[in-house]
Amino acid sequence: MVRESHGHDQLQSMITRFFHEHRIASLLKSSNIKKETGIPVIHIFRFLFQIVFLGRNVSRLLNDASTDFEKDTVYRFLNSPRHNWRKFLLSLAVAVVQRFSKLTSDDRADVLIVDDSLYDRSLSKKVELLAKVFDHTTHQFVRGFRMLTLGWSDGNSFVPVAFSLLSSENERNRLCGMSESIDKRTTGYKRRRESTMKATDVMFELLSQAQSAGVKAKYLLFDSWFAYPSVILRVITGHAMNVICMLKAMPHVYYEFEGRRVTLNQLYSQVRKRRGRAKILTSVAVIIGKDEKGRPVPAKIVFVRNRHKSRDWLALLSTDTSLPDDEIVRVYGKRWNVETFFKMTKSYLRLAKEFQGRSYDFMVAHTTIVFTRYIMLAVLSREEADPRTLGKLFYDCCDELADIRFIEVLRVLLSLLRQALQEFVDQDPILIDRVVGLFIDRLPAPLKAKLAA
Missing domain, CATH: 3.90.350.10 (Transposase Inhibitor Protein From Tn5; Chain A, domain 1)
Incomplete structure (x- = not known):
């Protein structure tokens, strides 16, 4: 299953709440959509469920994300004639x-x-x-x-x-x-x-x-x-x-x-x-x-x-x-x-x-x-x-995910900046924190708010 990036990720929490309130895992099991061993089917189902919101295909998402299964597992799941x-x-x-x-x-x-x-x-x-x-x-x-x-x-x-x-x-x-x-x-x-x-x-x-x-x-x-x-x-x-x-x-x-x-x-x-x-x-x-x-x-x-x-x-x-x-x-x-x-x-x-x-x-x-x-x-x-139409609601979910991915990349860049500074300023943690802090202060207010979340 794709790792949930942050607790405030709107789409992931939305999917989690929908799956929990409507007992998706239990419905899958009662419909003979299950596996005796290996990856739980709810993980595969959720992976496939959210692909359209991520704007990627299966192969690319499997390569980019940290998952516990391969492409063959997904296709065996979809091709089973025993699933009701x-x-x-x-x-x-x-x-x-x-x-x-x-x-x-x-x-x-x-x-x-x-x-x-x-x-x-x-x-x-x-x-x-x-x-x-x-x-x-x-x-x-x-x-x-x-x-x-x-x-x-x-x-x-x-x-x-x-x-x-x-x-x-x-x-x-x-x-x-x-x-x-x-x-x-x-x-x-x-x-x-x-x-x-x-x-x-x-x-x-x-x-x-x-x-x-x-x-x-x-x-x-x-x-x-x-x-x-x-x-x-x-x-x-x-x-x-x-x-x-x-x-x-x-x-x-x-x-x-x-x-x-x-x-x-x-x-x-x-x-x-x-x-x-x-x-x-x-x-x-x-x-x-x-x-x-x-x-x-x-x-x-x-x-x-x-x-x-x-x-x-x-x-x-x-x-x-x-x-x-x-x-x-x-x-x-x-x-x-x-x-x-x-x-x-x-x-x-x-x-x-x-x-x-x-x-x-x-x-x-x-x-x-x-x-x-x-x-x-x-x-x-x-x-x-x-008041949004379903189409507008769908695009807002996709925009939220795109925004989350951008913030993740920014966090990675800040981490690389901190590592680079440690090599050139004698590993002084106080000075490194000041430089990183000054960089963050100069970011637009919406980005600062999301980095602080």
Whole structure:
């Protein structure tokens, strides 16, 4: 483990407090992330956890720092298929969500959000289960994975609960296969099998595990990529949750309205719109299907004006028909938290960029560590009522470390100055102290303050 420089090191004390309060060492052990002998895994985990704040890569940090392990130890740790990283992240998320829930009013709607994002490995060729996946931003197929993520939010904070790196259910789209040496009894094998499943099936698996662990929310939010009546019905009947989602006008998806089956476009053309420049154009009650007992399942569809194209419209569906139109729009707005989460992890926390491991276990371990960093920043921002954004908070942590490293170098230079003076002034300690003291007095006030700390 990297030696803690000083007791006043803000980042190190921050990490220490987070690890202690959330029992990271115990969570690692209970998730089978442990070693029988050798370096304790908490030392390796902490080393990897803080790399992004130090602004260095693994090799450089191992060479510069005083550590008790080598690079091979780090890579064996990341490549182990026996480590249950999902259980670790889920256990941590549950503890943080319960903590945040105490800070949240009962009147506020806490939600679960599911969404996917590109896990880019476009420069890779021999990564396990690498596939051609569709990038919704560029509208092209690229090499990588779909990172399906389930998160919790109360509108203020976002906590990643679970994720799955999806390859492709179509074997023709997979560029690399599964490792033949993987033990089928391990967690790593189960995660690999899951990566080739249908995205909606994996979504329900993540949702089931989150609910079983104790993560509770009033609504499940997702965008139009998952908004099919069959999926919505499965959430209601199988998971006892209401859904608020964006709808997409699809020619073969129907809703029952006034006894007739209509598409979304047909429905919009038949309902009466509000006059003027109203943001909410209209709302209508529909039937999306039947439950297990054959009873019709009602829902409300709210049509809102597309602010980017004033003549166009967007549609939101809520299975909680008691919600007012504006409340449906407001609650769905919390889904934006997952988008800022993706931006934060990729742009600041170096998701998919920090390491270039080839095994599937390696990528799962790396992603979990990145998500854990995000959780720490979210906890700091929430508990201290910090007005800084998570990006600003991240940079302030990095600046603090850079400042600490500069002070360490200055201390080394003062030590060398003292040694040089001892050789040329007859080893008179009083005179040496006076010269060093005069040098320090002429330093800027901020540096003197930090040297005195």
